[in-house]
Amino acid sequence: AQSVTQLDSQVPVFEEAPVELRCNYSSSVSVYLFWYVQYPNQGLQLLLKYLSGSTLVKGINGFEAEFNKSQTSFHLRKPSVHISDTAEYFCAVSASGGSYIPTFGRGTSLIVHP
């Protein structure tokens, strides 16, 4: 079984500042990793995914994440945030080669202040 720990429940940041949302996972097998974003009263939208290959993954809206196998981490970063990035962010993991059913973390609320 897999599990995900999102280390920060809330991250406040000023507009145009950089941000990092932290995610650590646990698994006894190889994994796929995902970041989803959820805007208020909406479903989840996939930001980016790591399946294999390059450990630096670029996604939509200027976000990127780096897979670090030795530290079992998949932190999400953006060099300059906008007010519109205010949302809930979920890290998720699934077993590679499996059914693509992700296990989600509890989420990190990104709050961007003007």
Added chain:
Amino acid sequence: ETGVTQSPTHLIKTRGQQVTLRCSSQSGHNTVSWYQQALGQGPQFIFQYYREEENGRGNFPPRFSGLQFPNYSSELNVNALELDDSALYLCASSLPFYEQYFGPGTRLTVT
């Protein structure tokens, strides 16, 4: 291309009642998964359907059941509602072994 749609948007039920939630999958997708997202939590996997057959189930009691229809739309049924069933219920569609696309969810409140 039509995305994943869910109905109704909001629902209020009384403890002990039964509820049916509906999901229309994205065009071309034959796999549907259902998730429960309690307030302040990440989504929890309930079950998945592939070509009308249950294809995986999370840690939910049998009073949570589902169906998938020949057009790949799906229903989630919950019997004997409990207060803790209050949550956002998310449906996601996909092709097998591919990433999931989520609908906007149904907000269920049990009083």
